Amino acid sequence: MEPGRRLRPVGGLGGWARWTAVRGAGVALLGLVLGGCTGELGAGSAEPSVSAVGGGAGPLGNPRGTEPGLGVIGSEADRAAARQLIGALRTAGRGPKTGYERDKFGYAWMDTADGVPLARNGCDTRNDLLARDGQDVRLRSGSDCVVVSMTLHDPYTGKDIDWTKQKAAAVQIDHMVPLSYAWQMGAARWDKDKREQLANDPLNLIPVDGPSNSSKGDSGPASWLPPDRGIRCSYAVRFAQVATKYELPVTAPDKRTMLAQCGG
Secondary structure, X not given: XXXXXXXXXXXXXXXOOOEEEEOOOOEEEOOOOOOOOOOOOOOOOOOOOOOOOOOEOOHHHOOOOOOOEOOOOOOHHHHHXXXXXHHOOOEOOOOOOOOOOHHHHOOOOOOOOOOOOOOOXXXXXXXXXXXXXXXXXXXXXXXXXXXXEEEEEOOOOOOEEEEEHHHHHHEEEXXXXXXXXXXXXXXXXXXXXXXXXXXXXXXXXXXXXXXXXXXXXXXXXXXXXXXXXXXXXXXXXXXXXXXXHOOOOEOHHHHHHHHHXXXX
C-alpha cells in the first residue's frame, strides 16, 4: 500500500460491500463489490449510484445510507416509488418533549452503537460522515480518522462549502429525523440500544450547511424543508426511510407535506 493511503470498509454489517480509499488529497469510492444487496433497493431503482461532485446517491438507491450525498429524484417512476414509501407511513400526534435529553441517545458520535453500518470501525460517527460525503478530504497528520478540511456540496442549499476544522460549525451533521422529534413520536419508550442506533445510523445522518441545520432545529417536514426545492423530494424520502426502518410514525401534516414534495 502506498504511503498516505488507507483502505476503510464502509458498507456496514454482513460482509461489508464497499471500501473507501482515503488519500491525503481526497476520498474516492472503489468499485469493488464483495456482496450483493438484493431486495434492499427501492422500487424503480437499479444499482446504488454515486455521481460526480454535487449529486451523490439518490435515496431510493441508497437504502442503508452508506453512499455519499442526497441525489435528486428525477424520474417519474422514482417519484411514484417515493409516494408509495411515504404513503405507507403511520401517522400520530406529536407527544410531549418531557424527559428528552440528547444523552438519552448516547454520547455524541459514539463508535460503539452496534447494529448500524460504520459502527466499531475505529472512527467516530462525525468523522465517518465527513469522509463519506466530502471531496478533497484531508486527514490530520498521523490520524486515520480526523478530517481537518474538505469540500462539501451541501444538499440543502446546493452550494459548495470549503470547510476546515477551525470553522467546524460551518458544516453540521443533521439528524434527518431529529432526535427530539423521534422522542416525541415514540423513541421515549425505546431501549437505549435502539436510541443509540438511530443517533448514529448513517441513514439518518448527513453533513450540511451549518446555518441551515440550525434553522431546522427539531422540526418535521411540515415546518421545515431544505432551501433547495430540487432536493425536497429526496429529503422527504430519506425522512420516510428512517421512519420506516425504526417504525416511527410521523404527524399527519408532515406526511401530507412529504407527499406533496414528490407530486402527491
